[in-house]
Amino acid sequence: MSAHWTAADLPDQSGRTVIVTGATSGLGLVTARELARVGARVVLAVRDPAKGERVAAVMPGHTEVRRLDLADLASVRAFAAEWAEPLDVLINNAGIMRVPQGRTRDGFELQIGTNHLGPFALTNLLLPHITSRVVTVSSQLHRRGRLDLDDLNWEHRRYNSLQAYCDSKLANLLFTLELQRRLTAAGRSVRAVAAHPGIATTNLTSHIHTVGGRLGRAFKHLFNDAEHGALPTLYAATQDVPGGCYIGPDGPGHLRGYPAIGTPSKRAQDADLAQRLWDHSDRLTQPAHQDYR
Secondary structure (H helix, E strand, C coil): CCCCCCHHHCCCCCCCEEEEECCCCHHHHHHHHHHHHCCCEEEEEECCHHHHHHHHHCCCCEEEEEECCCCCHHHHHHHHHCCCCCEEEEEECCCCCCCCCCECCCCCEHHHHHHHHHHHHHHHHHHHHEEEEEEEECCHHHHHCCCCHHHCCCCCCCCCHHHHHHHHHHHHHHHHHHHHHHHHHCCCCCEEEEECCCCECCHHHCCHHHHHCHHHHHCHHHCECHHHHCHHHHHHHHCCCCCCCEEEECCHHHCCCCEEEECCCCHHHCHHHHHHHHHHHHHHHCCCCCCCC
16 A cells, blocks of 8 residues: 555546535545546535536536435435446545534434435445445544434433534444445445545534634644545545455544555444444434345
């Protein structure tokens, strides 16, 4: 593995089809643009198709825009129902961070619903078509995750937006672990891989500086920009990495740097918790998903 792998090292992706969720800004935009640049047919799965069309218009290569709102299972079902062809790679990139307490259209806490349950349902519905891999974007903040399966939707606890975000990012890794286990058990060659950008200065994290105020701004130089923050996702989507792995920056604290295989938290490697989260997510999203085999 090169210590300095960049988007310039992307292999030719001609003939491959990739879906990137949340591709109108930040990491998703860079990911979609770079994959299209090297020949992939890239489908931008976005909440705002008009904005998606404006973004796609200035991208190189072959792009398409389709509507997808991960906070609405009806939208997830509609998107998946319209897909009837082989899909090489699904990149679960879209997400929200530290938003005020709210609910998805289906009544889920907004962050766990958008960041985990929506992608969970989407992945399961599309898996019969996926031929290569599923990449799910998590965060190093998963290490602060304390997932409470008895109160996933924050109905009995005082809401904490940061904790809810950390929990959703832990769920992303547990989902990847259990998905890989199930794919292996089913004899499928499809790989489930997780990635994280370190700390990337995108619209998603623009408010992070309000958390630490001047301290956050003072250390901004330690963070990745979107161009570098997208590298772990691009690496996970195109390189020969093992299923179930976790790709992120290789620099100090894994905040910035070049893609490398890292180690998630012990909690994120808890196979029993991963299976219980899967079963619970399955119950919550039915009938959104079908048998992934």
